[in-house]
Amino acid sequence: MENHNHNHEEHHHNHNPEDHGHHDHDHNEHEGHSHHEHHKQMVEDFKFRFWWVLALTIPILALSPMIQHFLDVDWRFTGDEWILAALSSVVFFFGGWPFLSGLVDEVKKKQPGMMTLIGLAISIAYLYSTAVVFGFEGDLLYWELSTLVGIMLLGHWIEMRSVMSASSALEELAALLPGKAHLVKDDGSTEDVPVEELKQGDNVLIKPGEKIPADGNVVKGESSVNEAMLTGESKPVSKSKGDEVIGGSVNEKGSLTIEISKTGDDSFLSQVMKLVEEAQQSKSRTQDLANRAAFWLTIVAITAGLITFGAWVFFTGESFDFAMNRTVAVMVITCPHALGLAIPLVVSRSTSIAATNGFLIRDRAAFEQARNLDAVIFDKTGTLTEGTFTVTDILNFNDQYSDEEILKYAASLEQNSEHPLAKGILEKADETWEPDEFDSITGKGIKGKVNGKSVKVVSPGYVREQELDYPEEDVEEISSQGKTVVFVILEDELAGAIALGDEIRESSKNAIIAMHDMGIECIMLTGDNRQTAEYVAKELGIDQVFAEVLPDEKADKVKEVQGQGKLVAMTGDGVNDAPALAQADVGIAIGAGSDVAVETGDIVLVKNNPEDVTALVKLSKSTYRKMVQNLWWASGYNIGAIPLAAGAMYAWGVILSPAVGAILMSLSTVIVAVNARFLKMSES
Known part of the structure; x- marks a missing residue:
């Protein structure tokens, strides 16, 4: 599969995956490195960091004075604060690295977003707690830092898994093509060759149950081919000599020999892959709305954080650590993580549903x-x-001949005609005779000898010219339906008429x-x-x-x-x-x-x-509905949560800690991801 030289800024989530310091690589160093592999690496990286942070969080919680006080236990010992600081430093620098490098990158680009928020929140908690270890008056917030980083990593891990599964449509399509093909040589023997070596004009044998390696035309054999994955057509399609087959479809019953007509970028599958890739990169208007909302949410978060801190410190006389706690909680609760994910997941899901259904x-x-x-x-x-002429009616004017015979005589004569009507008549006839003579009647039809009889297939104009009698009302009724009528004359007597229509x-x-x-x-x-x-x-x-x-x-x-x-x-x-x-x-x-x-x-x-x-x-309506639902899920909870995190209801004993804020934020992310997965073609 060719290398997708895409820009990661157009990635399907609000943050830039290159912002994760661990992944700061250049695509030029990884020729052929696909979107899917890149996501896979990131999923593994977040998973690895998350398990490490989780393992370290347990002793951090156990050593935290605030947690011990809450549990009404005393596990303090000399130097415990330094162990706590050391463990938390690993969590901050190792677990928090994707967010810290993301913060730097967003600030450089003057595009503050989710990484800025998380980076600021964990930095404030870490620096404040470290200052306390070195003698500053206050409470240790290491446990909040640790739980926050852990929950954020878990949220990212879930997000990346969702995005990976949604963006795998291209890889699924690429996997449709087999690796090898049975090339038919001049002497009739076959040789297994890699599919990429096939050229236009090559003949290839496809055995029952095998995938067709490239687009082509059947030159030998009959079979039914399953094209469901490519066209959405659930029923197997019968194929015989002269029929087209699509690379990636599955040969079901008989053996087929096909002549390759298209390979590489010209093939149907490659063009479908190009379209799917365009669709995944195509900008969505609703996505732009979500990105703007995320940017303003970041501005609101930083402003609200500063106001919260200033209000508690300068106007209420509360302690510095209490004000810092409230500030960290506000910064966390406003993370536009779910908002950045709300639209891309729906976009990916709808693109995937569309491709599966053949559009x-x-x-x-x-x-x-x-x-x-x-x-x-x-x-x-x-x-x-249908776009092709099909026999719709046969009018019989002569008891000597059956409908089938009238059609057979006409079809036998039409074998030598190139007219579109001729094809329709030939397709309707089960069998034909070989004509003995054939000639055209300029602008009026054709004539000849078939099975020992003189036969003419002519237009209504010829019949009127010859003043032949026929039931005009019947013919007029059929003509009024937009059908074309041709007359069949046998042995100079009008035998019948054949009506052809472009079937609805x-x-x-x-x-x-x-x-x-x-x-x-x-x-x-x-x-x-x-x-x-x-x-x-x-x-x-x-x-x-x-x-x-x-x-x-x-x-x-x-x-x-x-x-x-x-x-x-x-x-x-x-x-x-x-x-x-x-x-x-x-x-x-x-x-x-x-x-x-x-x-x-x-x-x-x-x-x-x-x-x-x-x-x-219907899919467009369903997709938009899901987008709006996700935008509400992603940002609606902020309306109530920011004041709670800032401590607006502190007087009534209601307050949100940074850890609870992180849980709420991650919960909204999970809801958004799950909601996107429930998108269907049409919803009532």
Whole structure:
């Protein structure tokens, strides 16, 4: 996997992991060092520091005079303060090192944040307690320092584990590709070669149960392939000669030989990985809000700490150590740790859910806007419809022939035609005869000899020209449904007619119903004639239709809807719809399949399924709801906790110590992490 030359300042949490002195390394020294490995190292580092601090905290608590007084015991002995100071120094410098180095870095960058708060709180507690050991009048706060560092390390350890699991989508995708492939040599034998050595045009054998090593086309064999991990399609897809296969999917039953069409960066999987990486690095508007809130919370904390200290020392006459205790408690309780974590965890979780369901978010801001959509414009062909002509009706005008025979004669003659309609007729026919003669009737159809009979497949214009009788009402009704009708003439007699239509996807109806349930207007955009467009719109319950629109006019139609003051999403295939996708507030490239439209749309849907658009809107709504919940969990408790920590209710015997403040802060972090993990595609 290639090295991600990213900037750690764009990491998914409020603090900078490089701030942890232990990790102050340059990525250039670690070629190929992935995000995932980096997080793994940090998780291990916090875990290691936490267990050491926990082990040292036990004797520190036992030796602390305040704890002994609370437990009503006396374990004092000569020199115990010096042992306490020595143990606490290890906790401060070793356990507190990530926070101290972070403080220095934030001050250098003039961006005070969470590290500044923690660093100040533990430094004040340590320096004050050490001064007491050397004769300064006051109480030892080493036990508070130790518990604070331990709880902070535990919070970071939990955070890094959460972030690591959330950011592992890329590694999961990279792991889809097998390490080796069975290269088919010229003499028909196979040789196992590393996947990275495969070239375009190579033939590769894939046995049952094996992963497909790269994108390609089947040249031999039949099988079913599981593409669920890549496209979200749960059912295995049948593959035979000529079909495309995607690298990373799993061959289930038979053996396949494929010709490699794409390798490396051009492959579907690489493009998906690029999109996932873009999504993880894409800035979220809500994230910016959280970062601003964290910055101001830091300013509030330092200000509140100074006011608290000054108020207790200069206005109430309380002891210096009491004022210091209150100051440390205020600094701890306002740590924006959970706030810095609130949004990134939800972002990572939603990106992961989206990728699993076959849609890839390229622009977080556009994805967040999707929750407020007023209208969705759908391209018709290939989005709401299948995009291919399919035989929908066979009209029989002659009792001599069955429907199957009429279709078989037409399909046999159409074998030599390149017309799109010919493909639809051929696909419907189970079998064909070989035509004896074949010729075209300019602008009207084709003719020839099949199975000893003269056959013509012609347009309605030819039939009218020849003044042949047929049930016009039946044909007119089918034509009004936007279908194309061709006539079959056998032995100069009109045998029947075949109607072909661009079939409406079953999922389109469900998608439109779901959109309407969410109060979103559905608009159809097509280059087709109005009659066809109106029929499809009526079938689906579309609110507004733009028909006979040229490709270069599509963006203007999007602008027209936006001019009505609506927030608009454009859904298209990402090829001729590119200008319209760019114009829309949210551009959704649908049906990208094995050619992911990396540069089109803010969101790329892997499958040709309009229902994914509704799933996308639902996920956007759920994601935003979770973000708001997390912001409240992360910062809401500060409203009540800061005054308590400062000692506002001291007269009534209510006071928060720094250790309790640290527990509350860490608890909010855990709640935020757990809440993010509960994000689902849609929530009631």
